Amino acid sequence: MLKKSKLHGEFFMQGDIACAEGAIAAGCRFFGGYPITPASEIAERMSYRLPMLDGVFVQFEDEIASITSILGASWAGMKSMTATSGPGWSLMNENIGLGMMMETPCVLINVQRGSPSTGLPTSWGQSDMMQAKWGSHGDYGSISLCPKSPQEFFDLTIVAFNYSEKYRLPVFILTDAIVGHMTEKVIIPPVDELEIIERKYTTKKPGEYLPYKVEKDMVPDFAKAGDGYRYHTTGLTHDERGYPVMTEECQWKCVPRLVEKITKNADNIILLEERDVEDADVVVVAYGITARTVVPAIEAAKKKGIKVGLLRLITVWPFPEKRIKELAQKVKGFVVPELNLGQIVLEVERCSAKYVTTKSITHPGGGIHKIENIVKAIEKVAYE
Amino acid sequence: MKEQKIKISGFGGQGVILSAYIIGKAASIYDKKNASMTQAYGPEARGGACSSQVVISPKEVDYPLVDNADVLIALSQEGYDKFISILKKDGILLYDSDLVENLKHSSKIKSNPIPATRVAEELGNKIVANVVMMGFFTAVAKMVSIEAMKQSIQESVPSKYTELNMRAFDKGYNYIKNLK
Structure with a gap:
């Protein structure tokens, strides 16, 4: 039996460290990683904390080994995690696909910085929003969560582990260098007050159990390694036994379910925060740190008499298209500020194009938007 | 209480x-307000330009960055030059008077010099210069209580240096009183 984390109380804690503590509270006992600014503090904290809890921390030679190790640890029954930034995420993409195909619960943290390539190592960006969705080849459903503060980084890391176990997939947290390196009050409740979802193991007997046979919830049950079950898993298209079957029929059975287990559960996965959205003419759609840095612009626009609300995407993937479509039929338009040259705005446009205009406010990272630029965009959408 | 924004700059x-x-930590945990701290630094481990910022507020902090500061603490000439323009017209400037010598700000700014590094050296270790400055900040700006600051320092420095840090804080x- 793994010892439970005893850490609880009120802390003045950095975002990255809060993430590590959230992972520990969720029961993560394996971390495989390679340090990279601005995510290194997560690895540092895990290297210090995991040995105290009979967990395992390994610093690998690179990010490819890191992602592979957490997939293996998960198959051995551990809750596992890695953390990186854009350049490391690029390297992880291939095995993210493997994790999706094998339906492997684990958590990947991306503390985003200015990109592309080495970009701005110590500065800010939200550059990997689309890479997280489309980075690995092929179709698969995925979940990405965007915390706005150290407290939420703690909370959402637990949610990420819960989703990963419930829906059997690698779950992503896409934060940014500001939140990762921001220090604020973090309240950690006693571990028995947290809602922790554990892995769903089969109740079938060896011989009756099939690794990829799904029943009503679209998610196959695990068998415990070492309990005598015959097991096979692979990145190849596979049947219910987990054996490779390279036919069109098997591809139809195997792949659409990977997408649908997420899209059909979207209402249970999507988390949103709304401020003054109900009677708004203009809705600002933002996520992560941008949902905070945009607040002075929203207040300035309100002073000018514009009814403007904020829709904060806590879950970015699956994209909350239902809510955007509902709002699109009521509002004059959307404003989407992001620390990239326009990524999530494409989704907002896709969902709202039939009804209203959407204005993209871009920024390549390394700083934040000028407040007056956002106010101007809100005015344009409100009056045009 | 309005939001209070503090910028600290140096190497x-x-x-x-x-x-x-x-x-x-003093404001958030011990004075029971809300505080958001962020930082900016380059790839160098030591010696590069570095700045940090704190927003203290009675309510939850939305905007965590400091674009117009109520207080600027300058621990280097470069830090002063870079950030003096974001200090409010009637803001409070605290600076290490041995390290910041070329001043160019208007007389409306409340200017408070202290040779923090020299004071720390006299205490035996210049590493506590920032804590001398923290003591000075506590007395001049009156944004955080002295009890909260002392508790926060005790919780934040290695225990074998607690006593040295407390002396540094008191000196600052x-x-x-010496200014009056």
Whole structure:
């Protein structure tokens, strides 16, 4: 039996460290990683904390080994995690696909910085929003969560582990260098007050159990390694036994379910925060740190008499298209500020194009938007 | 109480980030307000330009960055030059008077010099210069209580240096009396 984390109380804690503590509270006992600014503090904290809890921390030679190790640890029954930034995420993409195909619960943290390539190592960006969705080849459903503060980084890391176990997939947290390196009050409740979802193991007997046979919830049950079950898993298209079957029929059975287990559960996965959205003419759609840095612009626009609300995407993937479509039929338009040259705005446009205009406010990272630029965009959408 | 915004600037290794951490923790955990601390630094481990910022507020902090500061703490000439323009017209400037010598700000700014590094050297270790400055800040700006600051420092420095840090804090805190 793994010892439970005893850490609880009120802390003045950095975002990255809060993430590590959230992972520990969720029961993560394996971390495989390679340090990279601005995510290194997560690895540092895990290297210090995991040995105290009979967990395992390994610093690998690179990010490819890191992602592979957490997939293996998960198959051995551990809750596992890695953390990186854009350049490391690029390297992880291939095995993210493997994790999706094998339906492997684990958590990947991306503390985003200015990109592309080495970009701005110590500065800010939200550059990997689309890479997280489309980075690995092929179709698969995925979940990405965007915390706005150290407290939420703690909370959402637990949610990420819960989703990963419930829906059997690698779950992503896409934060940014500001939140990762921001220090604020973090309240950690006693571990028995947290809602922790554990892995769903089969109740079938060896011989009756099939690794990829799904029943009503679209998610196959695990068998415990070492309990005598015959097991096979692979990145190849596979049947219910987990054996490779390279036919069109098997591809139809195997792949659409990977997408649908997420899209059909979207209402249970999507988390949103709304401020003054109900009677708004203009809705600002933002996520992560941008949902905070945009607040002075929203207040300035309100002073000018514009009814403007904020829709904060806590879950970015699956994209909350239902809510955007509902709002699109009521509002004059959307404003989407992001620390990239326009990524999530494409989704907002896709969902709202039939009804209203959407204005993209871009920024390549390394700083934040000028407040007056956002106010101007809100005015344009409100009056045009 | 309105939001109070503090910017600290200097070189990596001077304790610029730890100082903001100490202020933020004092305000947030011990004075029971809300505080948000952020930081900016380059790829260098030591010696590069470095800054940190704290926003203290009675309510939850939305906007965590400091674009117009109520207080600027300058621990280097470069830090002063870079950030003096974001200090409010009637803001409070605290600076290490041995390290910041070329001043160019208007007389409306409340200017408070202290030779923090020299004071720390006289105490036996210049590494506590930032804590001398924290004491000075506590006395001059009156944004965080002295009890909260002392508790925060005790919780934030290695225990074998607690006593040295407390002496450094007191030196800085009492330095204001010398100005009067």
